[in-house]
Amino acid sequence: MNPQAPVYVRAEDDAWLTVAWYQFHAWRGRRPFWAGLFTFVSGFPIAYFPYADLRLGNLSLAMATTGGAGALIIGVLLITLGLALWFQQAIRVFAGVASILLALVSLPVSNLGGFGLGFVPALIGGALALAWVPGQPGDEEPADQRQGGLDMAKAEAMAGLQDFPGQRETEMPAHASETTAHADGGRNSAG
Structure with a gap:
């Protein structure tokens, strides 16, 4: 999904819902959303089951x-x-390690980590928090590259032009002697 793609809305009533969805999508992309969701959800069964009671008739x-x-x-x-x-988001490493440790401690303390319903999501959330890295903003590309056009020099460099024999960047020019190559450390003095 391209975040810069235009948004087409069918009806005016759906406009606020579409805008809200794209704002939520952008908000979610800048933080460890799934790590937070798994960790958040894992706390409920761990806290609930030790206090829960099940009634089956008179039992x-x-x-x-x-x-x-x-x-x-x-x-x-x-x-x-x-x-x-x-x-x-800055505390993601601490929160990831803490949620994994709390999940492990919940095994003996809280009915096997809420019967696994809290233990497993806490481990997943902690692992996702440790694995998440904030994205780096990309450099703005020139207009000709955004449209798919490349200048000839870049196209030749990318293609390699293996059809045409010629001097490579690492080779010495024809007029350089062996002593010239040794004098400048093997580098090309012309370029």
């Missing part, structure tokens, strides 16, 4: 553990790290 199944407060702290920290990845 109540409680999953409370001794580490209930620890599970709540881990869950809230993962939610906070997920939000921090969205709004503070």
